[in-house]
Amino acid sequence: MAIVEATGIHKHFGALHVLKGVDLVVEEKQLVFVIGPSGSGKSTLLRCLNRLEEPSGGAIVVDGVDMLSPRTDINKARQRIGMVFQSFNLYPHMTALGNVTLALRKVLGLGRAEAEKRGQAALDRVHLADRAGHFPGQLSGGQQQRVAIARAIALEPRVMLFDEPTSALDPELVGGVLEAMRELRQDGMTMVVVSHEMAFARAAADRVVFMADGAVVESGTPDEVFGNPQHERTKAFIGQIGRH
Amino acid sequence: MTNWERFVDSFFNARVAVEYFPKIVEGFWLTIVLAACIIVTGLAAGLLLAVVRAFAIRPLNLLIIFVVDLFRALPPLVIIALLYFGLPAAGLSMDGFVCAWIALAAVLMAFSEEIFWAGITAVPKGQWEAARSTGLGFLQTLGYVVLPQALRMTIPPLTNRTIAITKGTALASVVAVPDILGAANAGVSFSFNPTPLTMGAAAYLVLFLPVVIFGRWVETRFAWKR
């Protein structure tokens, strides 16, 4: 069953045509990796899926909900779509637990005790249960990003979006975040990941989508896209990445 | 007369407006002159105090800090009242213009010294050491290396503070200075019609609205890189 069905997504920023009719289908429990050169529109596509960015045209259905319908309560719909950002975006004035429980209390309307129980459980899943009382400023970048993951999974979303989750991290901190993502995947979470972590993509992805210039160039299993790319642009991109 | 006619006759009375327009214009120029005097002397005195403070002579610095705190804590109108109504008791009578000038310049001096000093201390120690290591003297280092960096940093807060204090020129009307507000007040009591006040308010907007917008522009133009 498809959890995410985006068809013909267009996005204009003024005169700039950033997405030119992109289709993306994500099946339940799949991990879809979106790769491509910078400026190819992959982050914009991701941000359109939960309408942080308003698409100029197309249709998006997530878990059976028409995201672009004016009748859809967007705040309710977003509960089912977790998002993790490149720059973490933790709330600096709240503890790790406070970051995780805010939406549980204010969006789901849980009581404090219940919210904190669920928040602790979410922190435990990213192995940060002992840092619940720390403020973001007291955590390393990798720990901050794992708190951000906990903040998203605490709402028990149907799908998780990762927007370059490791790009802002020092190399030695990347591993812990990828480990948390791998565990999520093992638990059966549906995930869409925009990232440059090619080794992780090969090892964990069910499908890889290569984008360039606002369009999907090709997609397939990691073996197909990395091992036997069909298009020149894909070959060039993968060749470049390989050299690094 | 309907309410609307009464309103227009009160606040936008053409006859009164024509009669008192020249007075308001005179007040307008006087306000500008007073503001210019305050800005020049206030900023100069503030910079001077900040430079003196850089010499780190302890008793002198404590005195500077006290004076700065004093003029930051006292309401400007209280200082003006002290000079205008108080000093004659010591046989020293100054005219309202001079009182307002001294009082507001002292306030601007205090605020700008604080800002200049913060700017000077924000320049890293390494800048001092690098300049001194090339043989530059203390004052040369201050003048050529430290102050140019410090001043740039101080422009946004300084601009906004200067604008705020300059608006205090209206307080001069309290000690019989015929600035914009003074002229408008006089006009109201002679004509028994508030139109001169409307004109006065308009004159202040003509003078300060561009300045306020300029201040906002400066704030973005010299925005701190974070």
Place this chain on the structure above:
Amino acid sequence: MTWDDFVLAFFSWQIVSEAWPILWDGLQRTILMSIMVVPLGFIGGTILALLSTVHNPWIRWPAAVWTDVFRALPPLVLLIFLYAGVPFTGLEISAWGAVAIGFFLNTGSYYGEILRAGIESVPRGQQEAARSTGLTRWQTMQYIVLPQAFRNVLPDLISNTLEVVKLTSIASVVALPELLFQARQAQSVTYNATPIVAAAVIYFILLWPMVRVLSRLENKALASRR
């Protein structure tokens, strides 16, 4: 003039003790006025700042023009306009009423501008993260943006509050018997400058701690901004 004459004219204990009841009366009113106008301005400012974040230009622009106009008008002009101008229309406004309205307009605009800058200082990603978890626009403002905005501009908020308390002295011009007004009364009755000096000392004692705190906060802010 001998030293004794000087002390007698400016620092006479006898005059202080005679004038104390009336000064105390004025001080209470100054404090009461501050307690009234600071929250009033703060509420007005919060509303203006929130309006400035609305996407609809028909709401955002009038809020911006409002803010600039009342920041450009000297507060004394506004106060006199309300107190001495408006009654010509037949609408009587008491001194307290004029102070409340005038300070709401002027102070509210200043707080509004400060809070607007505070809201803009919160990175866009904070709102996106909050919205991505399903928080509404208003919840995001309330729990994520405003708390950080307040904290980021705390020195400016304190500084403005200090200015507002000092500004209450202009109410003396519209015969509201606050500290400065009472001091002037006492001075004209006793023909002695001591009451005004006493008022100045009271203001200083009242506001000096605030100035000290601010001076520290501002130095820290400028140092961290480079």
